[in-house]
Amino acid sequence: GAVVSQHPSRVICKSGTSVKIECRSLDFQATTMFWYRQFPKQSLMLMATSNEGSKATYEQGVEKDKFLINHASLTLSTLTVTSAHPEDSSFYICSASPNTDTQYFGPGTRLTVL
């Protein structure tokens, strides 16, 4: 089946630093990728929709300058959390879609900001 990877799986950083998370579709081309964040024992909140070669569409309340998304190729999207603060600590999950019917989710990245 289709595989989506995320790297890193866990990251701990100091407050004020930037962290980049990669999302890759390993065996298919993804015209659309999605980024979600999930707080403990809560649901996934869609942050942004990313289409290859164009600017990401951010959900209401998500700061685009804070969460930079780059979808440079059909198999790679990156999320950069800039000037991270402890409140940015969360589980970040990406998904990739080869078509409008299907999404394949990555295993998630746990970010801890000290």
Added chain:
Amino acid sequence: SQQGEEDPQALSIQEGENATMNCSYKTSINNLQWYRQNSGRGLVHLILIRSNEREKHSGRLRVTLDTSKKSSSLLITASRAADTASYFCATDGDTGGFKTIFGAGTRLFVKA
């Protein structure tokens, strides 16, 4: 805001029993999906049901959809300890675009 709301929020049952989780949503949809998530892990897609379908089966899973009531249910029959996880419904919302909006989830605990 979240599109889907799950009921119950938490469910604890004995192995072998059936588990039923419900999901309600607010707007029209093209499809509804159910996902499973083990603690701290990624999501696993379980089943997709389209708006013109009323019931769908996959192994021990049975999903129903009632678009008039804007609700769906997920039934897991003969539950196993390995079914312990959080279960989320997700819809494509009403934007006309392709994005998935998740409900709050039901945490299922199956006791061996």
